[in-house]
Structure formats: structure tokens, C-alpha cells
Amino acid sequence: MAYEKEVRPETICVQGSGEKNDRYGAVSMPVYLSATYAHPALGESTGYAYSRVNNPTRDELQKTVAALEKGTDALAFSTGMAAVTAVFELFGTGAHIVATDDVYGGSERLWEHLGKRFGLQVDSVDTSDLNKLEASIRPETKAVFLETPSNPTMKVTDIRKASEIAKKHGCLLIVDNTFLSPYFQQPLSLGADIVVHSGTKYLGGHNDVLAGFTVVKEEKLAEKLRFIYKTTGSCLSPTDSFLVLRGIKTLALRMERHQENALALALWLQKHPKVSEVYYIGLPDRPDKAITDSQCSGYGGMVSFRVDSSDTAVKLLKDVKLIRFAESLGGVESLLTYPYKQTHAEVPEELRKKLGIDDTLMRLSVGIENVQDLIEDLEQAF
Numbered sequence: 507m508a509y510e511k512e513v514r515p516e517t518i519c520v521q522g523s524g525e526k527n528d529r530y531g532a533v534s535m536p537v538y539l540s541a542t543y544a545h546p547a548l549g550e551s552t553g554y555a556y557s558r559v560n561n562p563t564r565d566e567l568q569k570t571v572a573a574l575e576k577g578t579d580a581l582a583f584s585t586g587m588a589a590v591t592a593v594f595e596l597f598g599t600g601a602h603i604v605a606t607d608d609v610y611g612g613s614e615r616l617w618e619h620l621g622k623r624f625g626l627q628v629d630s631v632d633t634s635d636l637n638k639l640e641a642s643i644r645p646e647t648k649a650v651f652l653e654t655p656s657n658p659t660m661k662v663t664d665i666r667k668a669s670e671i672a673k674k675h676g677c678l679l680i681v682d683n684t685f686l687s688p689y690f691q692q693p694l695s696l697g698a699d700i701v702v703h704s705g706t707k708y709l710g711g712h713n714d715v716l717a718g719f720t721v722v723k724e725e726k727l728a729e730k731l732r733f734i735y736k737t738t739g740s741c742l743s744p745t746d747s748f749l750v751l752r753g754i755k756t757l758a759l760r761m762e763r764h765q766e767n768a769l770a771l772a773l774w775l776q777k778h779p780k781v782s783e784v785y786y787i788g789l790p791d792r793p794d795k796a797i798t799d800s801q802c803s804g805y806g807g808m809v810s811f812r813v814d815s816s817d818t819a820v821k822l823l824k825d826v827k828l829i830r831f832a833e834s835l836g837g838v839e840s841l842l843t844y845p846y847k848q849t850h851a852e853v854p855e856e857l858r859k860k861l862g863i864d865d866t867l868m869r870l871s872v873g874i875e876n877v878q879d880l881i882e883d884l885e886q887a888f
């Protein structure tokens with residue numbers, strides 16, 4: 507770290523790595539579009555050789571995300587799925603992985619289709635139940651993959667306890683930290699070995715760039731992932747690195763507002779006659795509130811809810827005006843998603859049924875608009 511003394515997350519968001527190494531004193535990290543870098547002489551290097559391996563703009567972004575996650579090494583990928591794929595490339599044929607059953611649909615698709623083809627076995631388990639998690643571990647289990655809160659039903663897994671279980675059985679603990687962002691949750695400091703992100707969501711924050719991250723704190727793991735990274739080549743471009751850096755500058759402010767709006771909306775939805783259930787980890791009556799408060803400093807902006815019929819769901823999707831009916835999350839704009847037909851459309855029906863992902867479940871990524879406007883928009887759509 508380039509700071510003279512340790513600084514807090516809000517400052518890291520704005521000032522990044524704290525390194526001031528631009529010869530012109532640029533306050534904003536320049537976009538280095540060079541694909542390759544000239545060497546002063548044989549055996550000498552500027553630190554850069556070829557932009558697939560490293561690039562100054564991307565390096566600044568990686569250092570910023572590593573600092574926010576309290577890790578030592580971050581890698582920026584072209585998408586979140588590229589990051590998840592790189593992590594899965596750590597494991598060989600015959601490896602078994604225990605994963606949260608209620609994960610991002612794309613991750614599920616990765617291991618159901620490509621993973622199987624490469625001889626990986628992944629068991630989908632309700633990891634919020636630690637007994638079930640431990641019971642699913644076998645001698646050939648190499649890793650536990652968590653998404654907490656889960657997607658879309660917001661189940662919370664105790665990361666510290668999951669890490670104890672993983673360690674006891676010699677497994678790596680991987681946490682997809684997309685939903686809360688490092689501003690509200692830092693799994694590496696709770697015992698996780700690898701954090702993955704879809705940087706497309708809160709880190710980018712403006713629905714204008716795709717990105718993904720891995721973050722670790724252990725040197726050997728960092729080396730393995732860097733090798734996969736330079737070999738497979740799904741690196742983030744310099745311009746996209748700039749966009750994510752720019753997004754992160756306001757991460758703290760945005761997360762606070764997302765959370766404030768999400769709580770107000772969740773409480774409003776709870777009282778709505780056409781809503782039977784609301785899933786938001788910040789609701790005071792949640793049974794897992796103590797676990798959440800022990801591992802997160804905030805609750806984020808993701809709210810799911812169940813309506814009285816699929817007709818109501820279809821009407822909402824059609825009649826929202828400010829809120830847009832679209833996939834994705836974590837941007838400043840509020841988005842309403844229908845997991846059954848969108849993010850989780852390819853999850854096997856049997857698993858969806860078990861998870862409660864049916865045609866009455868809606869997921870709302872609460873943006874940073876005026877919350878009263880959002881409530882009025884939902885009210886007229888209902």
C-alpha cells in the first residue's frame with residue numbers, strides 16, 4: 507500500500523491504491539491503451555511487457571479492489587463469469603465442490619454444463635444450514651463456494667463458521683461477494699480464501715460496463731490464479747478498467763443510498779396486500795439477523811418479494827415506468843427482474859421448485875433514485 511498510514515474504505519474508494527506515480531500528476535488514473543511496452547535493454551523492464559499480463563490502468567483498479575477486500579492480490583476479468591471460470595480452473599478432473607444451491611444462474615450453468623464435461627462434480631446445497639454443508643463434504647471435496655446473501659432468496663450463510671468447516675476438511679472457501687460489495691462485507695477477513703465478484707454490478711455501479719474480479723490474500727493462490735489469467739486471457743480492457751475505477755469512487759455513497767432505499771421499499775412491500783413475502787437481509791424480524799450483523803456492516807440494495815399470482819407479476823413487469831424490467835443489478839437505476847424467466851431460467855425445474863423460484867417471485871435491485879418515486883411507481887403498477 508502506498509498510503510503513509512492506513513486509510514478507511516471511503517478513502518480507498520476515492521483515492522484507490524494511493525500511489526502517485528504519474529509523471530504529470532494526473533489526479534484521475536489515465537487509460538493506458540498500449541498493447542505492448544518497450545524494454546530499456548535486455549534483462550531490464552519498466553514492470554510492464556504486454557497488456558494481457560498487466561496494464562497500468564488495470565493494475566490501479568486491481569490494487570483498489572484488493573485494498574477494499576482486505577486482500578493482497580486482485581485480478582480484473584472481462585466479466586464476472588470469466589472470474590468464476592478462472593477460479594474453477596484451479597480444480598482438476600474428479601474434484602468435488604459444495605456450492606450454495608441458490609446462486610447466480612450463470613454460475614450454476616457453468617458447473618452443470620462445462621464443469622461436468624471437465625470432470626468436476628458440484629453439489630448444490632443449502633449452505634445457510636451448516637450441518638447440511640458439512641454433511642455434503644467428501645474426501646475428494648476441494649472447495650466450498652458460497653453466495654451470501656444468496657440469489658434470489660437472500661439466504662445468509664455464516665462465513666466464519668463455513669470457513670472453519672472448510673479448513674477442517676482441507677477445502678478452499680470461495681465467496682461470491684457481488685451482492686454486498688466490499689463496502690459492506692469482506693469475506694477474506696472472515697476466513698474465506700478467494701472472493702469473486704461480478705464487477706458489472708455494484709463496483710461498476712452504472713450499468714455501463716462488464717467486469718469481474720478475483721481477490722486473494724495468500725501468495726500461492728495468487729500465483730496460481732495469475733497463471734490461469736495470463737494463460738486464458740480474459741482480462742479487463744484498459745477503458746473498461748477506467749470505467750470501473752470511476753464507478754468505485756462513489757461506491758460508499760451509492761451503497762449507503764441503495765441500502766436506505768431498499769429498507770424503505772422492503773418495509774413498504776411487507777405491508778402491501780398483494781405481497782405475501784419479502785426477502786431483504788436488513789429486515790429487523792429476520793431469524794438470521796444476528797449472523798448478518800456479525801459479518802456485514804450493511805444490508806445492500808437487493809430485495810426479492812413474492813406476489814399473490816403470476817398475473818400480478820406479469821402486470822408489474824409491464825406497468826412499472828421508472829423502474830425498468832431488466833436483468834442485472836447493482837447500478838444506480840432500479841431494475842425489476844423475474845428470476846423464473848430470466849436469471850434462473852436454466853436452473854433445473856426441480857431445483858427451482860425446492861428454492862421457491864416460481865412465477866410469483868420478483869427480484870428488485872433498488873437504485874439510488876428518490877425512494878418515494880420508486881414506491882409510487884410500484885403502487886401504480888400493482
Ligand SMILES: *Cc1c(COP(=O)(O)O)cnc(C)c1O
Nearest residue numbers: 585586587610682684704706717
Ligand atoms: C451477475 C453475476 C455474476 C456474473 O457476472 P457477469 O459480470 O454478468 O459475468 C456472478 N455472480 C453474481 C452474484 C452475479 O450477480
